[in-house]
Amino acid sequence: xxxxxxxxxxxxxxxxxxxxxxxxxxxxxxxxxxxxxxxxxxxxxxxxxxxxxxxxxxxxxxxxxxxxxxxxxxxxxxxxxxxxxxxxxxxxxxxxxxxxxxxxxxxxxxxxxxxxxxxxxxxxxxxxxxxxxxxxxxxxxxxxxxxxxxxxxxxxxxxxxxxxxxxxxxxxxxxxxxxxxxxxxxxxxxxxxxxxxxxxxxxxxxxxxxxxxxxxxxxxxxxxxxxxxxxxxxxxxxxxxxxxxxxxxxxxxxxxxxxxxxxxxxxxxxxxxxxxxxxxxxxxxxxxxxxxxxxxxxxxxxxxxxxxxxxxxxxxxxxxxxxxxxxxxxxxxxxxxxxxxxxxxxxxxxxxxxxxxxxxxxxxxxxxxxxxxxxxxxxxxxxxxxxxxxxxxxxxxxxxxxxxxxxxxxxxxxxxxxxxxxxxxxxxxxxxxxxxx
Amino acid sequence: xxxxxxxxxxxxxxxxxxxxxxxxxxxxxxxxxxxxxxxxxxxxxxxxxxxxxxxxxxxxxxxxxxxxxxxxxxxxxxxxxxxxxxxxxxxxxxxxxxxxxxxxxxxxxxxxxxxxxxxxxxxxxxxxxxxxxxxxxxxxxxxxxxxxxxxxxxxxxxxxxxxxxxxxxxxxxxxxxxxxxxxxxxxxxxxxxxxxxxxxxxxxxxxxxxxxxxxxxxxxxxxxxxxxxxxxxxxxxxxxxxxxxxxxxxxxxxxxxxxxx
Numbered sequence: 001x002x003x004x005x006x007x008x009x010x011x012x013x014x015x016x017x018x019x020x021x022x023x024x025x026x027x028x029x030x031x032x033x034x035x036x037x038x039x040x041x042x043x044x045x046x047x048x049x050x051x052x053x054x055x056x057x058x059x060x061x062x063x064x065x066x067x068x069x070x071x072x073x074x075x076x077x078x079x080x081x082x083x084x085x086x087x088x089x090x091x092x093x094x095x096x097x098x099x100x101x102x103x104x105x106x107x108x109x110x111x112x113x114x115x116x117x118x119x120x121x122x123x124x125x126x127x128x129x130x131x132x133x134x135x136x137x138x139x140x141x142x143x144x145x146x147x148x149x150x151x152x153x154x155x156x157x158x159x160x161x162x163x164x165x166x167x168x169x170x171x172x173x174x175x176x177x178x179x180x181x182x183x184x185x186x187x188x189x190x191x192x193x194x195x196x197x198x199x200x201x202x203x204x205x206x207x208x209x210x211x212x213x214x215x216x217x218x219x220x221x222x223x224x225x226x227x228x229x230x231x232x233x234x235x236x237x238x239x240x241x242x243x244x245x246x247x248x249x250x251x252x253x254x255x256x257x258x259x260x261x262x263x264x265x266x267x268x269x270x271x272x273x274x275x276x277x278x279x280x281x282x283x284x285x286x287x288x289x290x291x292x293x294x295x296x297x298x299x300x301x302x303x304x305x306x307x308x309x310x311x312x313x314x315x316x317x318x319x320x321x322x323x324x325x326x327x328x329x330x331x332x333x334x335x336x337x338x339x340x341x342x343x344x345x346x347x348x349x350x351x352x353x354x355x356x357x358x359x360x361x362x363x364x365x366x367x368x369x370x371x372x373x374x375x376x377x378x379x380x381x382x383x384x385x386x387x388x389x390x391x392x393x394x395x396x397x398x399x400x401x402x403x404x405x406x407x408x409x410x411x412x413x414x415x416x417x418x419x420x421x422x423x424x425x426x427x428x429x430x431x432x433x434x435x436x437x
Numbered sequence: 438x439x440x441x442x443x444x445x446x447x448x449x450x451x452x453x454x455x456x457x458x459x460x461x462x463x464x465x466x467x468x469x470x471x472x473x474x475x476x477x478x479x480x481x482x483x484x485x486x487x488x489x490x491x492x493x494x495x496x497x498x499x500x501x502x503x504x505x506x507x508x509x510x511x512x513x514x515x516x517x518x519x520x521x522x523x524x525x526x527x528x529x530x531x532x533x534x535x536x537x538x539x540x541x542x543x544x545x546x547x548x549x550x551x552x553x554x555x556x557x558x559x560x561x562x563x564x565x566x567x568x569x570x571x572x573x574x575x576x577x578x579x580x581x582x583x584x585x586x587x588x589x590x591x592x593x594x595x596x597x598x599x600x601x602x603x604x605x606x607x608x609x610x611x612x613x614x615x616x617x618x619x620x621x622x623x624x625x626x627x628x629x630x631x632x633x634x635x636x637x638x639x640x641x642x643x644x645x646x647x648x649x650x651x652x653x654x655x656x657x658x659x660x661x662x663x664x665x666x667x668x669x670x671x672x673x674x675x676x677x678x679x680x681x682x683x684x685x686x687x688x689x690x691x692x693x694x695x696x697x698x
Contacts, residue, residue, distance in 0.1 A: 220558045221558060223558065224558050224559070224561070224562040226558070226561065226562075300554075303555075304554040304555050305553075305554060305555060306547050306549070306555065308555075309536070309540060309544075309547060309555060310545075312533070312535060312536055312540075313533040313535075313536060313540070313544055314533075315535065316533035316534045316535035316536060317531065317532065317533045317534055317535075319529070319531060320531035320532055320533050320544070321533060321544070321545075322495075322515065323493075323495055323515050323525070323527065323531045324515065324531070324544040324545035325514070325515045325516040325519055325545040325546075326544070326545050327516075383533075383534070383535035384535060
């Protein structure tokens with residue numbers, strides 16, 4: 001019925017031809033590249049599931065995977081914009097280290113004497129301070145790159161040494177712990193998760209959001225009588241969007257608190273522990289929620305704002321962007337400032353998860369972040385990349401790591417495998433692009 | 438052309454620019470009236486593109502003055518030039534390959550919604566309208582410009598220039614990438630824009646193109662102006678002589694670059 005409708009007013013729908021698969025892809029306007037990545041991710045998951053003897057696709061492992069991915073995923077969203085503008089940022093891991101250290105000192109040593117230990121404002125002030133310093137670092141590096149014309153590779157390579165040194169120097173290498181108890185929630189864990197009910201509520205909002213967005217986009221296109229997707233394609237997209245959200249929440253909710261923690265909690269609350277133990281769901285972890293929010297905001301920035309449009313235009317043709325009257329240098333600075341702020345968020349997640357700030361925090365992260373962006377389809381020659389792709393790229397990287405740990409693979413072998421996969425993924429991508437052209 | 442009665446739209450006077458000791462443009466003067474097409478001719482490297490890039494804000498001049506409507510104009514970057522209604526179609530096309538036609542048309546001047554986000558739908562609607570006028574066969578609004586043919590890319594570049602009510606249009610080799618049919622379309626467009634009172638600088642090294650469309654020609658050689666002439670006062674052969682040898686015929690007003698006899 002819906003299909004008939006679609007063909008009936010063909011003037012207002014896309015021309016759909018070819019075999020069923022192609023028809024489906026054209027109608028839904030799903031990016032085949034993205035689809036390929038999701039396919040690769042599923043293959044990795046299923047492969048590891050068998051190799052690890054059924055340990056991989058379990059609520060527990062998937063929940064942990066989501067938390068472990070959060071920090072790199074947050075930074076990868078910013079790295080996409082950096083690489084799209086034909087730049088690079090090798091300093092993100094070191095910046096994360098410095099910011100984690102600064103925020104650690106702020107919340108553990110500076111604020112408590114002023115506000116009182118465990119004051120509820122400590123985490124906000126700490127995070128705000130971290131974001132501010134992150135922006136400042138981005139401003140500094142971005143200005144040197146854009147206005148002094150020092151290549152980004154060099155500036156951020158220098159930054160890599162400088163900020164790693166700074167992280168060390170701030171406390172002379174001493175680890176700062178423990179962190180503020182509210183701040184710690186950003187790291188996940190039983191307390192840093194929102195529980196079953198709240199997770200379902202978030203899922204309901206997300207599903208509503210998907211449907212409202214699709215309806216809004218359709219109305220907009222009708223307003224100017226542009227070609228529209230057939231109704232069944234809209235239905236499929238809505239079903240995929242909602243289905244993935246609900247499935248993810250179901251998985252997160254299926255992972256209960258560890259027995260001991262649940263028992264302690266019950267005791268503290270004066271609750272009866274029922275026969276067979278207490279089942280308290282983790283639900284969505286706070287860092288995962290943060291990463292998803294960051295992903296949404298960054299997608300919005302990249303796709304729906306002038307700034308985002310300029311970032312892509314600069315990547316496509318810097319000269320054309322300049323001639324079109326875009327202040328390309330200032331846009332570059334803003335990209336690095338954004339990257340700095342995202343490092344602050346990632347630093348909060350990493351340090352909160354460890355409940356400590358150490359000088360080695362974020363070591364090698366720059367490579368994982370760049371790899372995530374590149375595996376996620378960001379082209380190092382600039383102009384091409386998506387935020388969601390980079391986040392899936394981060395998930396792919398983390399899945400590999402986590403899977404190899406579950407298999408009990410030695411850590412040197414892990415590095416070797418990750419390296420091979422990175423090169424292989426980029427090679428596949430090159431093939432894909434050549435064919436697409 | 439009743440040029441005497443009308444004030445010049447643009448006057449470039451004694452413009453000079455040097456790149457590392459080489460004088461790319463040397464004391465060049467040229468003017469343009471409303472509704473007039475001035476053809477700028479010369480060999481590759483004669484300085485025509487460089488001179489025009491000074492007017493469009495891509496380069497900053499070392500010396501000389503730009504007047505628009507008789508008033509001295511400050512043009513330090515492309516944004517300044519656009520504020521004066523100067524639009525440029527560059528030889529290199531200067532489009533961002535990786536975004537679609539609408540994004541290119543509005544690059545730097547995007548339409549936004551009430552809350553400040555990009556209004557892609559409105560931009561696409563306007564793009565369809567303008568492109569429909571320029572090139573009715575254009576259908577590929579959703580694809581990156583990279584996927585378009587040379588002619589289609591050219592129409593995108595031209596549409597961008599006329600979209601914002603330009604008063605002064607600079608076309609640097611606008612037909613270099615085009616086939617005969619598309620070249621004819623551009624010629625028709627130039628006539629139409631001219632009738633709307635827009636002043637056009639047409640840069641080309643194809644003398645035939647220019648002779649058909651231009652009211653006046655200005656020939657440059659080695660960064661200097663050889664001479665300026667109404668197309669009705671000189672023959673193609675004479676203009677060729679100006680381009681090749683710098684020999685200024687009697688029908689032309691000699692410039693600093695004219696061969697001393």
